[in-house]
């Protein structure tokens with residue numbers, strides 16, 4: 229297969245970027261999108277050019293590093309799939325493919341397609357923890373967790389922090405990510421001690437990082453590779469509003 | 482006080498939009514229902530319009546409850562528009578550089594046009610008040626104070642006025658379709674079980690309210706009301 233690529237090139241955060249056009253030929257239909265970019269980079273290096281910088285790590289859809297905008301859709305055209313798990317058979321031979329980095333004030337471009345997502349880490353730092361006693365390990369299953377609760381927590385915990393939800397949101401809101409990270413702890417018995425502090429501290433950090441507000445449009449859930457649902461945003465709104473009314477999260481104020 | 486600082490956060494602003502929005506949903510539903518009294522004839526309609534001033538009698542005196550309601554509606558719309566502006570600004574700042582290529586994956590038309598639709602509703606609201614409440618002669622030449630039925634019929638005998646009205650009620654319908662579902666989500670009442678019910682309510686409001694509103698000017702245009 230042959231593709232024409234329009235890729236965003238930007239040397240660093242400070243220098244303005246622009247699109248460059250490339251062509252790659254002999255791409256196998258079962259190659260992943262990242263393998264196709266590897267081919268392009270080998271070609272660029274062979275010709276003495278600068279390879280395209282893109283983030284990746286596991287290449288099996290579990291680490292959340294590989295987020296890029298492919299033809300205007302976060303992680304590309306296939307639902308519930310990270311860019312590394314997207315295969316070229318989902319494109320047509322001869323397609324023009326536009327590749328851009330996530331765009332948000334809170335995600336500055338480091339180089340080409342690589343963005344700084346530390347803002348998401350700081351949201352987790354603000355409240356994504358539980359209090360646990362150290363010392364000897366507790367017995368397994370010593371805290372009973374009903375199956376539906378465990379399932380809900382697992383659904384939320386599937387979030388890999390890729391940032392596609394922010395990238396796809398017309399408001400650049402990080403509500404789906406924050407909702408997943410608050411949700412998976414807030415439904416479990418182990419998360420109860422900090423429940424309302426967590427919601428308030430994490431949302432307040434999200435605001436401070438410069439993300440936009442949620443208007444319930446749902447583009448986030450539609451592109452999320454882990455299919456985190458909008459229900460978690462409703463849950464976050466509930467936990468946050470209740471937390472604020474209780475005066476939670478004030479120890480950092 | 483923590484709770485008092487809510488208005489500075491995006492979720493707090495959204496909650497303000499949801500509460501002020503539900504107040505206005507109550508208003509448009511009641512107003513639409515009241516308008517249908519035009520089909521009962523001039524006397525019934527004028528009696529209804531006059532009756533609004535006596536709302537809550539005998540506990541409330543002449544104009545008392547109506548004044549309270551008017552203040553509530555004005556405060557609500559001011560807060561709603563303020564929060565809309567503020568969130569729009571926050572969203573603009575959150576993405577200084579836009580995408581070159583962008584494809585909508587699932588969002589419906591109503592949800593992505595809330596901001597434009599809101600402006601259409603606001604402008605229409607002012608025109609509507611000038612025409613039928615304040616009787617500004619530049620926009621309603623035949624206005625007679627205290628004759629609501631006459632004012633209504635003469636207003637909608639103009640085709641351009643009717644068309645503007647129809648555009649506005651369609652904008653309102655779209656706003657209600659996303660807004661009704663969105664406010665449950667914002668206030669945290671939505672979940673997997675509630676979702677279908679809330680979608681159903683949004684559909685019902687988005688169809689019934691515009692159709693009810695539109696029926697009156699269309700009836701005037703067709704000569705059914707005169």
Ligand code: HEM
Pocket residue numbers: 442443444445495496498499500501502503505506509561562565592595596598599600602603656657659660661662663664665667668
């Ligand atoms: C009859 C008048 C109106 C009604 C019944 C109404 C109702 C609503 C409701 C229920 C919501 C959802 C709130 C939430 O999700 O928390 C909403 C959102 C919104 N409204 Fe209104 N509204 C009205 C007028 C206006 C006006 C005049 C404007 C602007 C000038 C406006 C702009 C917006 C915007 C920007 C949103 C947010 C959209 C979103 O969250 O997706 N609305 N409205």
Ligand code: SF4
Pocket residue numbers: 386387388389390391392393394404405408448451452453454455456
């Ligand atoms: S919620 Fe989904 S899209 Fe957002 S960061 Fe987590 S995995 Fe990625």
Ligand code: FES
Pocket residue numbers: 283284285286287288289290291292293294295310311312313
């Ligand atoms: S590289 Fe790890 S999820 Fe794609």
